[in-house]
Amino acid sequence: MRIGVIGAGHIGGTAAKLFAKAGHQVAVSNSRGPATLDSLVSSIGPSAKAMSTMEAAKFGEAVLLALPYRKMDALPPAEVFGGKIVIDAMNPYSAVGRVMDLGESSSSEEVAKRMPGARLVKAFNTIGWNTLASGSRSAHEERLVVFIAGDDAAAKATVAKLIDEIGFASIDTGSLREGGRRQQPGSRIYGRPMTVREAKQILG
Numbered sequence: 001m002r003i004g005v006i007g008a009g010h011i012g013g014t015a016a017k018l019f020a021k022a023g024h025q026v027a028v029s030n031s032r033g034p035a036t037l038d039s040l041v042s043s044i045g046p047s048a049k050a051m052s053t054m055e056a057a058k059f060g061e062a063v064l065l066a067l068p069y070r071k072m073d074a075l076p077p078a079e080v081f082g083g084k085i086v087i088d089a090m091n092p093y094s095a096v097g098r099v100m101d102l103g104e105s106s107s108s109e110e111v112a113k114r115m116p117g118a119r120l121v122k123a124f125n126t127i128g129w130n131t132l133a134s135g136s137r138s139a140h141e142e143r144l145v146v147f148i149a150g151d152d153a154a155a156k157a158t159v160a161k162l163i164d165e166i167g168f169a170s171i172d173t174g175s176l177r178e179g180g181r182r183q184q185p186g187s188r189i190y191g192r193p194m195t196v197r198e199a200k201q202i203l204g
Contacts, residue, residue, distance in 0.1 A: 001162070004060025005029065006053050006075065010129035011089055012066030013040050018132070018166040020047040029056035031067070031074055057081060062158065064124070065090055069100075069107055072114065082117030085155045089124035091185050099185045106180035108149065119155035122180050123148045123163070123170075131193045136167025143169035145199045147189060149179025169196045173203070 001024045005016045008030040016026045026048045028037055034050035041048045054076045057063050062085040067074065069090040092100040092107040102110060108122040124132070126147050135144040146163045148170050150156045160170035173179035173189070183190065188202050 001025070002059055002061045003027070003162075004051075004056035004058075004063040006056055006063060006065055007067030007089075008037055008040055009066065011124060011132065012064060014129050014132045015064055015066065015089075015124060015166075016040070016048060017044050018136075019162065020044045022162075022165040023047075024162075027051045027056040027059040029053040031071070054080065057084075060084065062087060062162070065111070066124070069093060070095060072111070075114070078115040078117065081115040084118055085152075085158055086111075086115065086118040086120050087124065087159055088120055088122050091125050093185070106177060106184060108176050108180040112176060119150075119152040120176060121148055121150040121152070121155050121159045122176065122183055123159055126183050126187075126190045127193070128191065132168075135193060140169060140196065142195055142197075143167065144193050145169050145171050145196055147171050147173050147179075147183050147199075149173045149176055149183060151176050171196065171199050171203070 003019050003026050005012045005028045008028045016028050020026045029051050037050035041050050057076045057080045064087045066089045069092045088108050088111050112120045146168045163170040173182040
């Protein structure tokens with residue numbers, strides 16, 4: 001699969017390495033331009049290339065959004081994401097680290113409003129990058145969990161497959177609205193590594 005990654009920090013860079021290791025073609029991008037990504041690309045290997053954010057969005061059959069939520073205005077135009085699986089790993093933190101008040105909405109619902117043609121799946125937002133980098137395990141029940149949420153069942157199935165391929169287990173928390181809320185900062189499943197067994201106990 002071709003995967004575009006917008007935001008090449010801890011989560012984006014780590015996910016890009018894992019996707020490439022699983023056999024996918026990866027394009028990484030950030031706000032500072034492709035020339036700043038040479039070391040990351042060389043560490044990933046021949047399956048990776050550096051691109052502009054626009055190029056990465058066009059390149060990917062799936063596109064991972066791993067930039068700060070408050071910098072969403074830097075994303076390419078909405079039409080570029082039309083028909084693509086968009087994996088939203090963003091959390092609504094302000095520049096000073098406070099959780100933004102989105103009223104009745106969730107952050108992924110706000111992202112979906114900005115790109116109405118995208119097949120949006122919330123994922124990779126509750127897991128720390130160091131857990132992502134080191135936490136994959138072989139036995140399914142002992143695998144660490146990456147939670148997913150969304151309204152497109154086929155898109156969620158594709159993201160679940162990607163998660164499985166990089167050595168983690170996916171657990172579906174529900175729709176973009178309800179499932180997205182379950183994954184928000186401050187929730188019971190946010191920010192701590194957990195196995196499939198632990199996650200099922202918490203979610204009931």
